Amino acid sequence: MVNNVLAISPSLEDYLESIFVIKQKKQTVRVKDLARYLKVKAPSVVEVLRKLKEKNLIVHEYYGYIELTQEGINKAKALYEKHVMLKKFLHQILGIDEKIAEQDACKIEHYLSKETFERVIKFINFIETCPQSEPEWLNNFYYFVKHKKRPPECKAKFLGQNSQNKTVKLSNLKVGTKARILKITDTGILKSKLLGLGFVKGQILKIEKIAPLGSPIDVLIKNTHISLRKEEAEKVIVEVL
Amino acid sequence: MVNNVLAISPSLEDYLESIFVIKQKKQTVRVKDLARYLKVKAPSVVEVLRKLKEKNLIVHEYYGYIELTQEGINKAKALYEKHVMLKKFLHQILGIDEKIAEQDACKIEHYLSKETFERVIKFINFIETCPQSEPEWLNNFYYFVKHKKRPPECKAKFLGQNSQNKTVKLSNLKVGTKARILKITDTGILKSKLLGLGFVKGQILKIEKIAPLGSPIDVLIKNTHISLRKEEAEKVIVEVL
DNA sequence: TAATATAATTAGGTTAACTTAACTAAGGAG
DNA sequence: CTCCTTAGTTAAGTTAACCTAATTATATTA
Structure with missing residues (x-):
């Protein structure tokens, strides 16, 4: 470039x-x-x-x-917009004190990539277009910041809903399926390799692609593509979502 | 300082x-x-x-x-930790491409305040300790980024649940109550003043403090404290949450 | 072990972003 | 209209962070 x-x-x-x-x-x-x-x-x-x-x-x-000049106005406006949005993100969403949000925005506006900046805007937009106006999870986050733990009602959900889904090997999933990791049926090197790649209990993943012969399998975990051989995928027990 | x-x-x-x-x-x-x-x-x-x-x-x-030196190790570790966490936030949560997340983290790590950095850590932590592992709203956000609109199931909830709550004037709420703004019963200057302060339909707010004589009322909106006179608060119709 | 290649250092230069000190222009007040 | 204050400018210097070119130390190998 x-x-x-x-x-x-x-x-x-x-x-x-x-x-x-x-x-x-x-x-x-x-x-x-x-x-x-x-x-x-x-x-x-x-x-x-x-x-x-x-x-x-x-x-x-x-x-x-x-x-x-006109060019100057355009540039300045873009910079100002960046500034305002970053401050909004820090203050109104992350809940940072207004003055500090202002200072931080002032600094990082010069260094954030276009991609990240646009994503931040999307994030703000996502929250502002939320039908509940202030989404519940965000209030839960503020509670979490204040009390250093999740609100009580935030824990309950999980236990009730996890036994009605199918439990299968990761290698048996179809492309596009989302699943939650339940267990890794291997000890030793393979298990620690998988753990190192982010295959931990409770983690959500998605099957992105499967090569013609069923291996390798492209798995999306936390926005990262990871390629697993079939032998490896067989060791991962998941719950289909 | x-x-x-x-x-x-x-x-x-x-x-x-x-x-x-x-x-x-x-x-x-x-x-x-x-x-x-x-x-x-x-x-x-x-x-x-x-x-x-x-x-x-x-x-x-x-x-x-x-x-x-030992001092050098301490300082370097802190910096590295900052770097890793910021990258994690950008890549794994906001879903920014890994390389770009790396570059951005590399830059902004030098400029983010302690407060903001700690809040980002809390945010990561909040998401990672989520009982569903990958919270639904975050997946909704990814959908939103990809398709430029919220997923269909994300819209439905709101309509069903909003008529069972009490509808009152903002001035009648007790300290600590959360509410959603339904309407502003005033046209003219007062309405535009309120709108300018963030009192828009759908916005969630919380009563923080009420002065001895019932005025002014300290209202928390989007992490900002706003002080309203009773006359103003009477013009704001809210739904108690 | 001497020759040579590679790595580290020193010396000196550039640029951006600031400074202080000295000077100049513009706009009132008497 | 002159004087004076304030604002703006110029000149010259500093510091951080880079550079190139030349020099010196260390390591490798013939």
């Missing part, structure tokens, strides 16, 4: 975003505003402004106001 | 962590190993080693192996 010519450093990103934010609050932006906002001295601001001007992100006349 | 004397820069953190990781793989660590691992040139490594030596984090004799 050719590195984006338009990419700017974290520091320049901060300046650009700050110009955008200040402008929303008080219409005009000056060197001193930026200096105060970013807690730096005026000459640092001036130097950065020269760089941003070179990159056609701002317009700034001698001793005058600072204005964003 | 006096800035921690023991704090080191992100770059130094990277070097320290890398020494730890390389040492686990091949017992001995040399300048060239670090240079290759971090994709920098040898003189850069040498310079950093001098700094780490000054801070008593490593021992390094002329042309010899690099060893961590």
